[in-house]
Each structure stands twice: as C-alpha cells, then as structure tokens.
Amino acid sequence: MNRILEKSFFSEKVVKLIVEAPAVAKARKPGHFVIVRADAGGERIPLTIASADTEKGTIMLVVQAVGESTRKICALEPGEYLTDLVGPLGRATDIGRRDGTVVCCAGGVGIAPLLPIVEAMKKAGNRVVSVIAARTADLLILEDEIRRWSDEVIIMTDDGSAGRKGLVTAGVEDVILRENVAEVVAIGPAVMMKFVALLTKKYNVPTICSLNTIMVDGTGMCGACRVNVGGKMRFVCVDGPEFDAHQVDFDEMIMRMRAYD
Secondary structure (H helix, E strand, C coil): CCEEEEEEEEECCEEEEEEECHHHHHHCCCCCEEEEECCCCCCCEEEEEEEEECCCCEEEEEEECCCHHHHHHHHCCCCCECCEEEEEECCCCCCCCCCCEEEEEEEHHHHHHHHHHHHHHHHCCCCEEEEEEECCHHHCCCHHHHHHCCCEEEEEECCCCCCEECCHHHHHHHHHHHCCEEEEEEECCHHHHHHHHHHHHHCCCCEEEECHHHCCCCCCCCCCCEEEECCEEEEHHHHCCEEEHHHECHHHHHHHHHHHC
16 A cells, blocks of 8 residues: 555646555545655655545645655655555545535645545535636646536636736635625635635635644644634644634734744
C-alpha cells in the first residue's frame, strides 16, 4: 500500500499524486485529510484528500513543496512508496441540500480540498457556483475538475491573465448580489478567508472555512493549529478542519502563523 501510481505537475512546486490506498478511498468523505511521511525520518504532513476512486482504490493528493519534508514527497516517483499514510482524519463536511445557491471559493492550492466539497454539494442536488483564484493563470489548478461539478465557474487572477482581474471576494460578492446564496465555503490563504468572512458577514450569508493550511502534526499534540472560534480555543486537526468563518478570530490566527515564516 501507499504506492505512488501517478505523478504530474501543476507548476514547478505543486505536484499531483495518485496513491494506492483502498481503505482510505473507501472511507473518506469531503473534508477529510491524511497524514503522510516520505521516509522514516520525515515529518508528519497533513494533506487533504482531493478526490478518491473506490473502484481503483486510489486517492489524489496535491502537495506544495514549501519545506524539506514536502520537497521529499514531491520528489517521489511512480512505483515508489510513502512510508506512512494514515487516515481518513478530521471531521467531514456537512453536505446536504441547501435552500439556495452554494458558493464554493478557493485560492491557490486551496482549490484541491475544495474539489470534493464541490462534487458532494452538486451530487446532493444543490446549485453550485465555484469561484477559484490564483495570482496568475499558470497557478490555477484543477479547473476542469471543478467545472465538471459546478453549474458555473468564476475565475479570478491577480494579474488578469485568466478570467477576471481581481480578488476572490469580488467574484463571491457578484453571486451574492444577483441570487439567493444559502452558504459560502471558503478554502485558501488565511487572509483570503478572513476577507471572504467579512464580506459574507455583511450580507448575513452563512460561511464555512477550512483551516487545514495551519495543521502541523494532525493529532492535536503540537498545539500549532489552535485557533480561537467563538471565544473558545479549538484545534483544527481534531475539532475541524472546518469552522463557522464568522466565529474564527482570523487576526489572532494570522499573527501566530507569522511565527512560522
């Protein structure tokens, strides 16, 4: 198990891996993640399951090389093995029929964990509008897969090289202003999620954010993923990774994350 079957590059530092993991593929739900290690001496890395094929017994992981351990994972080739792969972990997304449009938005590699939510929301019978964003066109990932499960896709780029020039919040606001939005799901950089939450709070639209990007060991032992939600301390890896975005203290979270820069 844990054998890498396929590998491809979205960009120089972002890799898609198809990994043999039949038990995980069978049990996973949108929002779940796994813990992986590249080798016996490697760090524990939490990665959201972007998709799964139960017939083939595989899962898709999207890995961004940002440190030594993630660079090791990205360097693995088809036929090689991840030393450890444990999961599915975390609390699954609350999927169901909503009374109105579901807007799913993400920036950068946050599009990967958004994909299973978009798919599940559509299969539950919802109208789904996806807003995906990146700095430039060549950093957009999984666009075709997102389109497959969306009624509409709005693309935003910082430089206007794809879709519209602007931030993800502009695309989300456009949808809120023209139709009944029942819920917004936001995944991506902390600053992006903060401003999506501020926007949707102004319009009184329920909003869920996924804070998987701040997880470290995935068990709650390290405490690095603690976050203040509604005045109470929560651990993203065991209590989340999804929370009511209007209850998250993003300013405190962003300040602590700077300690790891």
